[in-house]
Amino acid sequence: MVTDLVVISAHAADYVWRSGGTIASYVQQGKTVQIVALSYGERGESAELWKHGGTLDSIKAHRREESQRAADILGAPILFLDWDDYPLQFSNDRVLCLVEYLREWRPSTILTHGPHDPFNPDHEATAVAVHRASVLSIAHGVLPILPVCKQPALFGFEHHQSELSQFHPDIIVDITDVFEKKRAAMECFQTQQHLIEYYAMRAAIRGNHARRISGKGTYRYAEAFVRSYPLVGGELR
């Protein structure tokens, strides 16, 4: 079994802000997608719930419910690992746990956080850990009882403040047909309501860039990503 796209998100909502349209587009095309939320973002990304008297357990439950509804709207299964955030830490055991999941799902493409995010150490730690896990997943000497993966393509999200995250897009994905699904998924996160319009605007801005670069006037909304390895093929494209 091969999974077309595995999306690994540090917190409960990151995958929606930064790749919800791409996920919905894959699902619409009949491709297989698996989402992983490493934590609920209960400490670092749930300020409104803390201000209103939430407890750690109630906040985790709230964020999980929001995230599950969003994944259901996008049409992809989600696995919650509840590894705690702020700080989200990656022992060797946790990296090997990711390797086990990758060997089970056998992704063609992995999408996770881009390498730089000065405002969120969990995002940077996740980028490093997922890169490590993806490399280990193809190594024959690691967990030799599980068959190794083929080399997956590895892509990174655009972080919240692109310029400060040294973000230079390598690929822009058209999400015009599925943008309303992305918006509906974003609306699930009422605890981070301030981000909904922000990421809707960003999708429109990236849509503008997609039109300019491609010449295709039908592109209205898009998401941008960085890629870790060069594209290989028989032509320049």
Ligand SMILES: [Zn+2]
């Ligand atoms: Zn996050």
